[in-house]
Amino acid sequence: MPGAALLDLPERAVQFGTGAFLRGFVEYFLDVANHRGRFGGRVVMVGSTGSGRDRVLEEQDGLYTLSIRGVERGAVVEERRVIGSVSRALSARDQWSEVLACARDPELRLVFSNTTEVGITLDEEDRPDLAPPRSFPGKLTRFLYERATAFGFDAGRGVVVLPCELIEDNGDRLREIVLALAARWELGAEFTDWVERAVPFCNTLVDRIVPGTPEAETLEEMQVSLGYRDELLTTCEVYRLFAIQGDAALAARLGFAEVDPGIVVAADIAPYRERKVRLLNGAHTITVAAALLCGCETVLEAVRHPLLGPFLRRVMLEEIVPGLDVPGAEEFAHAVLDRFANPFIRHALADISLQQTMKVRVRVVPSIVRHAERTGEAPPSLAFGFAAYLLFLRGEGERRPDDQGERVRRAWAAVPDDSRESIEDLVRTVCGDEALWGTDLARVPGLVEAVAEALARSVRDGVPAALEAHLAEVGAP
Numbered sequence: 327m328p329g330a331a332l333l334d335l336p337e338r339a340v341q342f343g344t345g346a347f348l349r350g351f352v353e354y355f356l357d358v359a360n361h362r363g364r365f366g367g368r369v370v371m372v373g374s375t376g377s378g379r380d381r382v383l384e385e386q387d388g389l390y391t392l393s394i395r396g397v398e399r400g401a402v403v404e405e406r407r408v409i410g411s412v413s414r415a416l417s418a419r420d421q422w423s424e425v426l427a428c429a430r431d432p433e434l435r436l437v438f439s440n441t442t443e444v445g446i447t448l449d450e451e452d453r454p455d456l457a458p459p460r461s462f463p464g465k466l467t468r469f470l471y472e473r474a475t476a477f478g479f480d481a482g483r484g485v486v487v488l489p490c491e492l493i494e495d496n497g498d499r500l501r502e503i504v505l506a507l508a509a510r511w512e513l514g515a516e517f518t519d520w521v522e523r524a525v526p527f528c529n530t531l532v533d534r535i536v537p538g539t540p541e542a543e544t545l546e547e548m549q550v551s552l553g554y555r556d557e558l559l560t561t562c563e564v565y566r567l568f569a570i571q572g573d574a575a576l577a578a579r580l581g582f583a584e585v586d587p588g589i590v591v592a593a594d595i596a597p598y599r600e601r602k603v604r605l606l607n608g609a610h611t612i613t614v615a616a617a618l619l620c621g622c623e624t625v626l627e628a629v630r631h632p633l634l635g636p637f638l639r640r641v642m643l644e645e646i647v648p649g650l651d652v653p654g655a656e657e658f659a660h661a662v663l664d665r666f667a668n669p670f671i672r673h674a675l676a677d678i679s680l681q682q683t684m685k686v687r688v689r690v691v692p693s694i695v696r697h698a699e700r701t702g703e704a705p706p707s708l709a710f711g712f713a714a715y716l717l718f719l720r721g722e723g724e725r726r727p728d729d730q731g732e733r734v735r736r737a738w739a740a741v742p743d744d745s746r747e748s749i750e751d752l753v754r755t756v757c758g759d760e761a762l763w764g765t766d767l768a769r770v771p772g773l774v775e776a777v778a779e780a781l782a783r784s785v786r787d788g789v790p791a792a793l794e795a796h797l798a799e800v801g802a803p
Contacts, residue, residue, distance in 0.1 A: 328389075328410025332360050337413050338367025338581075340428050340469070342439040342462055344379040344415055346538030348490065350392055350562035352438050355589060356411040359582035366581070367435070368413035370428050374441070374462070380415035382557050388412035391556045393548065395670040396564035402669070403564050406552070418465060422457040425465075429472040432483070435581065437466070439500075440490040440532075448503045454511045463503040470504065471513055474520045484524025486579060488570065490532045494599065497571070501527035526576060531569040531599050533606075535671055536562040565665050567602075569595040597652035604650060606662045608689040609642050612711035614678045615718035619789040625673040629666045633793045637707060639663065640803035645705040649696035676726065679718070683730035683762070686715060691763050694770060704773035710796050712773075713780035714789055716756065733762055744785050750778040 339356065341348060352369070359365035368388075373380035383390070389412070394405040416424050428434065439445070441462040452464035459465050466487070477483035489496040504527075508518050539545060540561055549555050566588035570580070577583040577591040590598065610625070616637070617628040628634045642659045666673075690708065697705040719734045734756055741752050757777065758768035768774055783792040 327408050328357070328360075332410050333387075335360060335366055335368050335413075336433040337370050337428065337431060338365070338433050339369040339436040339438060340372060340425075340434065341369050342372050342374065342418075342437070342465065343441055343490075344371045344373040344377065344383065345440060346560050347532075347534070347536045348438065348440045349390065349409070349558070349560045350536035350538075351532060351534050351566065351568070352440075352490065353409050353411045354392060354562075354566070355568060355582055355586055357407065357409045359585040360411055362585050364582055364585050367433065368411050369438070370413055371415040372418050372425055372465075373415060374418045374458070374465070376417075376419065379558070380417045383412060383415035386556070386558065388414055390558035390560060391552065393559065393561045394564055395561060396668040397664040398564045400664065418458045425458070426469065426472045429469045430476040432477075434473070434485055435579070437469075437485050437487045438490060439466070439488075446489065446491050446493060446496060446500050446503065448506060450510075452507065454507075454513070463500060464507060466500070467504045467507040467511070467513075470521060470525060471508075471517055474517050474524075479516050479520045481520065481524040484520070484526075486576070487525060487527045488530055489527070490530060492532065495529050497527035497529040526572070528576070529571040529595060531567065531595050531602065533567040533569075533602055534562055534565060535665070535668075535673075536560065537671060561670065563665060563668055563671060565661055567598070569598040571595045601650060601652040601655055601658050603689055604646055604693055605642060605655070605659050606665075607685070608646060608693055609638060609662060609666075610678050611682070611685045611689045612641055612708055612715075613638050614675050614682070616711060616714035616789055616793060618675050618679065619714060619718060619784075620793070623675060625666050625675065625678075626669060626671075628675065629663070633790060633797060636797055636803055637710070637793060638666070640797075640800065641705075641707045641711065643803055645697055645708050646693045649693060649700055679726045680728070681730070682715060682718070682726065682728050683734065684728075686712070687730075687763050691765065691767065694767065694773065695765060698770045698773070703771050704776045706776055706800050707796070709773055709776035710780040710793065713753075713777045713784060716753070716777070716781055717784050717789070730762060733759060744782075746778070746782045749782045749785065750774065753778040753781060 356365055356369060390409055392407050392409050396403055418425055445462045449461035449464060452460045454468050459468050489500050505518060538560055545559060548559060568588060569590045572591050573593060583589050583591050613628060617634050620634060622628045622631060647655045647659050694705055694708050719731050720738045737752055737755050741748050754768050754774050757774055758766055760766045780792060
């Protein structure tokens with residue numbers, strides 16, 4: 327619970343977005359920092375979607391309960407804390423003048439955002455005289471211009487911008503759009519110079535599953551347990567990572583960087599992104615087809631499955647981790663396994679199977695290639711997962727949207743029968759489609775043969791039996 331002193335701290339951050347993710351992520355870190363006497367400030371939330379969350383936040387004096395539930399080092403963990411790091415919430419549509427007043431506050435240090443990946447795009451029809459401008463970059467540009475002119479373009483009054491949208495180089499991209507709008511709106515060379523000198527736009531990587539407000543029945547049970555009603559009760563997992571690209575000077579300027587092991591400030595955050603894509607996203611992608619074909623519906627069911635659980639651990643710890651030249655890869659892999667085993671989160675496998683082919687290209691193919699470069703042979707369990715993916719696209723499972731997958735389906739349509747020879751021809755054709763994978767997978771030593779063997783066995787005996795035979799051959803992880 328926040329004490330009275332923490333609820334009287336000055337407003338030192340503005341946040342574009344009021345959604346569940348930021349409530350379980352940024353506000354959590356700042357709340358921890360305030361409890362430890364480090365940041366010493368609160369956040370003004372700015373809502374732009376008309377969700378009404380700003381109104382509810384105001385009714386609750388910016389307070390809400392964060393329920394942190396999950397698995398950590400194999401043990402179930404549950405913590406509840408009332409977040410006190412939000413001072414108030416404003417509607418950009420109805421209170422734009424008050425939002426601009428925040429820009430003139432001398433205490434302001436940081437600007438956060440989470441406006442979805444689509445939010446960081448250039449709207450060529452946006453205008454600075456709108457109240458507010460239509461796009462998030464437009465709002466931010468107008469906000470920064472208000473601050474720059476209010477303080478006479480004093481570089482000491484700059485703010486750090488920390489976008490939390492899940493796109494690569496999000497800070498660089500947002501900065502480019504702000505400068506483009508500044509030029510388009512003719513805001514002047516002095517403003518452009520101020521932005522370039524005084525306003526760092528940090529590339530970030532954010533990682534935490536925040537489901538938000540639970541379903542009605544669970545919410546009612548939790549509120550009975552708490553003894554009060556909370557319209558914004560927010561649930562999240564235990565794991566958290568806020569990787570921020572910058573140096574020691576930036577870390578000091580942030581004021582909250584050292585309060586939690588989940589915060590990393592590094593000169594290059596690309597390794598952390600690769601670690602997440604290859605291990606967390608890659609493990610999802612290579613397992614999902616086999617799991618669906620084994621009758622599982624959720625990630626949790628797959629982790630607990632007597633065959634899929636060992637398969638998943640083997641893929642991660644023996645075939646992906648050794649090929650990663652990134653910090654803490656094995657530790658991260660074990661954390662991912664804990665996250666997959668979280669009994670409080672229902673992560674549907676069907677959702678993960680959307681646009682599966684492109685996901686395989688981005689998340690799995692680099693691990694296959696790297697394993698072959700390192701060992702001189704194809705990774706057997708990744709090959710099995712690839713075979714299950716091919717079988718899934720044949721139509722063995724429910725058809726899900728997959729634009730690039732049509733190329734694989736057309737290859738299946740040309741297969742005359744289920745003979746081993748026909749299946750191997752299919753695998754060689756698909757693996758050799760360089761336009762599909764960005765590389766010729768048919769040249770990976772032994773990959774075509776390994777995939778064809780797993781696929782032929784799965785077609786003949788079914789995926790569960792094929793997976794059992796595969797694990798007997800490669801051994802337990």
